[in-house]
Amino acid sequence: MHSSKGLVRIIAGQYRGRRIRVASRPGLRPTPDRVRETLFNWLGQWLDGQSCLDLFAGSGALGFEAASRGAARVVMVEADRTAFSALQTARETIGASAVELVHDEALAYLSRASERFDVVFLDPPFGQNALPALFERLAARLKDAARVYAEAATPCEPGGTWQELKRARAGQVSYQLFAWRGHDQVGLPGNV
Numbered sequence: 001m002h003s004s005k006g007l008v009r010i011i012a013g014q015y016r017g018r019r020i021r022v023a024s025r026p027g028l029r030p031t032p033d034r035v036r037e038t039l040f041n042w043l044g045q046w047l048d049g050q051s052c053l054d055l056f057a058g059s060g061a062l063g064f065e066a067a068s069r070g071a072a073r074v075v076m077v078e079a080d081r082t083a084f085s086a087l088q089t090a091r092e093t094i095g096a097s098a099v100e101l102v103h104d105e106a107l108a109y110l111s112r113a114s115e116r117f118d119v120v121f122l123d124p125p126f127g128q129n130a131l132p133a134l135f136e137r138l139a140a141r142l143k144d145a146a147r148v149y150a151e152a153a154t155p156c157e158p159g160g161t162w163q164e165l166k167r168a169r170a171g172q173v174s175y176q177l178f179a180w181r182g183h184d185q186v187g188l189p190g191n192v
Helices: 033-042 061-068 081-094 106-112 131-141
Strands: 007-009 019-021 051-054 073-078 099-103 117-122 142-152 162-170 173-180
Touching (some): 019 081, 061 073, 117 131
Parallel strands (some): 117 142
């Protein structure tokens, strides 16, 4: 690995400036700094006291950034053994006690878990076309007014009780932020 190629920098918060090593795996695309900055601007910068789910943790860029920005709990799910091992090392290196790592497939985790989350990060491998199935199964894991970030090659349109809040594109990556309105059809509170 070259000096910066295999590393991801945490942008803000408690672990700001810390670098975490990224496993060299086919298809593993750490969310770029610029995209993460935009995403956390959309989320209001800080996630104090919130619970987050990083369903395809990969490099851990999104989950560790959430932990750094005050999330009370971050569950990071990763199926690839090598990537999972790198996540364990990164968690120990930076001391991210709010992070729980789960070695599992995303859909299997959703079917077994009972916890509900405030923020969910979905960044599945682009070739899987997993987002439609994930949006269908995600509702049972969401708290009221939960927000879901999705990253894909093309924008997704989950419809139903999902409301798109923001959309942007960076190179080959389309990224969106959705609000889930299944519990509350009246409306969402404004940004604080």
